[in-house]
Amino acid sequence: MRVGLLGCGNVGAALVDLLDRQRDAIAARTGLRLEITRVAVRNLEKARGVPLPAGALTHDSAGLVADPDIDVVVEVIGGIEPARTLLLDAIKSGKPVVTANKELLANMGVDLFEAAGASGVDLLFEAAVAGGIPLIRPLRESLVGEPLRRVMGIVNGTTNYILTRMSEEGAGYADALAEAQNLGYAERDPTADVEGYDAGAKVAIIATIAFGVSVVAGDVYHEGISGMTADDIDFAHRLGYEVKLLAIAERDDDGRVAVRVHPAMLPKTHPLATVRDSFNAVFVEGDAVGQLMFYGRGAGGAPTASAVLGDLIDAAANRRRGTSANLGAFPRAAIRPIDEVRSEYYLNIDVVDRPGVLHSVSGVFAEHGVSIRSMEQEGLGDEARLVFITHEAQESAMQATLRDLRELDVVDRVTSMLRVIGA
Numbered sequence: 001m002r003v004g005l006l007g008c009g010n011v012g013a014a015l016v017d018l019l020d021r022q023r024d025a026i027a028a029r030t031g032l033r034l035e036i037t038r039v040a041v042r043n044l045e046k047a048r049g050v051p052l053p054a055g056a057l058t059h060d061s062a063g064l065v066a067d068p069d070i071d072v073v074v075e076v077i078g079g080i081e082p083a084r085t086l087l088l089d090a091i092k093s094g095k096p097v098v099t100a101n102k103e104l105l106a107n108m109g110v111d112l113f114e115a116a117g118a119s120g121v122d123l124l125f126e127a128a129v130a131g132g133i134p135l136i137r138p139l140r141e142s143l144v145g146e147p148l149r150r151v152m153g154i155v156n157g158t159t160n161y162i163l164t165r166m167s168e169e170g171a172g173y174a175d176a177l178a179e180a181q182n183l184g185y186a187e188r189d190p191t192a193d194v195e196g197y198d199a200g201a202k203v204a205i206i207a208t209i210a211f212g213v214s215v216v217a218g219d220v221y222h223e224g225i226s227g228m229t230a231d232d233i234d235f236a237h238r239l240g241y242e243v244k245l246l247a248i249a250e251r252d253d254d255g256r257v258a259v260r261v262h263p264a265m266l267p268k269t270h271p272l273a274t275v276r277d278s279f280n281a282v283f284v285e286g287d288a289v290g291q292l293m294f295y296g297r298g299a300g301g302a303p304t305a306s307a308v309l310g311d312l313i314d315a316a317a318n319r320r321r322g323t324s325a326n327l328g329a330f331p332r333a334a335i336r337p338i339d340e341v342r343s344e345y346y347l348n349i350d351v352v353d354r355p356g357v358l359h360s361v362s363g364v365f366a367e368h369g370v371s372i373r374s375m376e377q378e379g380l381g382d383e384a385r386l387v388f389i390t391h392e393a394q395e396s397a398m399q400a401t402l403r404d405l406r407e408l409d410v411v412d413r414v415t416s417m418l419r420v421i422g423a
Contacts, residue, residue, distance in 0.1 A: 001032055001316040004070035005039045006061055006086060007077035008048055011100060011127070012039070014301035015074070015308050016050040022309070032316050040064045065090045072315050074308060075099040076127075084108055091115045091123065096315035096324065100127035100308055106201035106217040109208060113327045122324045124311035129202045130155055130280045132303025133296040134310075139209045139284075140327065146286040151210050152248040152421070153282030154275050155202045157299045158186045158193040159225050159245040161278045163263075166233050167242060168276075173228055185278055195224035196245065196261035203247035206282070207259050211251050213333035215259055221338040223262035232416050235348060235387055239374075241265035242273040246421060256336040264421040265346050272422070339396040344373070344420035346389055349405065350412040353384040357410045361386060364408065368401045369393070383412060389420060 005012055016036055019026075027033050039052060040061035048057075058064060065073055065086050073090040075083055075097065083104050087097050092115065099105070105112070105128050116123035126136045130153070139151075154160050158180055165176035177194065180186035192198045200220035207215040225245050236243050244266055250258045266273040271293050275281040280298025285291055297303035318324050351357050358377070365372055371391040378385040390398070398417070405411050 001034050001071045001319065002037045002069055003034060003312065004064045004067065004073045005036050006064065006073065006075040006083070008039050008041050008050075008057075009076070010301040011076045011304045011308065013048055013050045014305035015076070016048070016052060018302070018305050018309055020051050026313060030313060030317060032313065032320065034312065034316060038064045038067065038070060061086055062089070065095075066093065070095065071319060072312060073097050074312060075101060076308065077101075078103060080104055080107065084112075087112060087123075088115055091119050091121055094119055094121055096122035096124070096319055098122075098124045098308055098311040098315055100125070100304060102128040102198075102201045102205060103217075106204040109205060110214045110330045113330060116324070117326045117328070120324050120326075122315040122318050123327070124315055124325070125205070126311050127304045127307035129205050130282060130294070131296070131298040131300060132306045133280060133282065133294050133298060134307070135206075135282055135294050136209055138294070139206070140325075143210075143284070143286065143289065146289050148210050148251065148284065148286045150248065150250045150285045151206050151282060152246050152272070153280065154244055154272060155247045155280050155282065155298060156193055156196075156199045156245060157278030157280060158190065159199070160275065160280070161185050162194070163225065163228070163233075163243055163245065164276045166228065166230060167237070170230055172230055173226065194226050196222040199245060199247040199261045203249050203259050203261060206247070207249035207257055207333070208330060210249060210284075211257055211333070212328070212330060213257060214330040215249075215257060215333045215335070219259055219333065219335045221260040221262070225263050227416070228263060229416065232348070232418065236265050236346070236418075239265075239346070239387075239389065240268055241346075241420070242268055243418065244272060244275070246272070248421070250336075250341075252336060254334075256334045258336040258338070258341050260338060260341065262419060264419045266422050270422045339394070339399070341395045342392050343395070344390055344392050345370075345398050346416075346418040346420055347387070347402075348415040348417075349386045349388070350380065350415055351384050351386055352410045352412065353379065353382060354410070357384070358386070360408055360410055361405065364401055364404045365390070367404070368397045370397050370401050385415075
């Protein structure tokens with residue numbers, strides 16, 4: 001099977017190296033002899049440091065896709081265009097496609113799924129979510145008949161590394177981010193990671209596959225970790241929680257889907273609370289199967305290449321047999337807005353330290369039907385800090401409570417609000 005590779009950067013080069021080392025083992029186990037024969041890159045002069053056939057490198061990505069001698073196309077260039085056009089052209093010409101492109105799939109995945117189904121070829125994308133962790137295949141195959149309720153996880157290694165440093169070393173956000181950048185975990189412009197957009201693209205794909213409906217990146221509610229403070233982490237620890245940036249996809253009894261990314265407090269006993277550094281983990285909850293967790297390296301050239309190679313072997317085997325793994329139809333999801341989502345909440349408020357303040361503050365909670373589960377008070381000179389954990393409440397009620405609290409003359413500021421998940 002002759003493979004055309006679009007892109008030979010971090011992941012592409014790792015794939016070439018891994019396939020070179022595993023080629024004989026793959027052939028012995030599957031009967032497939034996989035050969036990367038053409039590789040489209042921007043810079044032909046750049047040294048790749050991996051074994052490629054003479055003359056394999058080309059500028060002509062469209063020509064690679066159209067080449068009748070190419071059996072399978074692998075795309076690891078990222079972005080919307082030209083990746084979208086190239087993959088559609090490959091699919092329409094009857095070639096199975098393997099991609100790691102989360103941005104493309106989160107925005108136009110269903111169009112690609114439909115095109116692949118119409119052409120009777122594979123579109124496989126295990127590496128688009130959670131790097132080397134096998135997640136998409138279990139969701140689309142092993143759990144396809146499972147009535148899934150919720151899938152939530154830590155799917156961005158950069159933010160998890162930052163929060164780990166803040167949690168374990170007491171570092172401030174800026175220092176932890178700088179350390180992540182120095183180690184290569186965070187980009188010079190970290191916005192996509194720290195504001196939740198990277199995780200948002202991944203959870204849109206997860207929701208689509210888990211629930212069988214079309215969810216796009218624009219359906220996802222985002223909050224990032226850039227406002228997180230060492231005090232928030234410290235209070236979470238005192239209350240028995242860890243803070244994680246969670247990507248959450250839920251389906252309610254009416255079939256509506258809620259998709260969101262935000263920092264949340266998890267009980268220290270929850271399996272996701274123990275996921276450290278740049279590791280990822282995804283926690284799946286179903287009616288029949290109960291609870292499952294998938295854990296491992298969520299990024300990096302070698303782990304991601306491992307997931308790409310697994311898909312490549314599947315795609316090549318199916319092409320040899322003349323079959324494909326059709327994903328089926330994906331009707332548009334009915335999206336449940338964030339205002340209707342329910343959870344418990346942590347609230348940190350700085351107030352004037354004088355009689356009657358607690359009564360005024362708790363009255364605002366009561367007015368909006370938000371029940372207080374626990375409260376701590378801490379003196380701050382002429383002020384005091386009130387820390388609340390609520391019972392489960394609707395997001396709209398909590399937001400109304402926050403608005404009215406900010407209007408109270410006894411409230412200096414609402415320092416932070418975090419959702420409490422998995423209690």
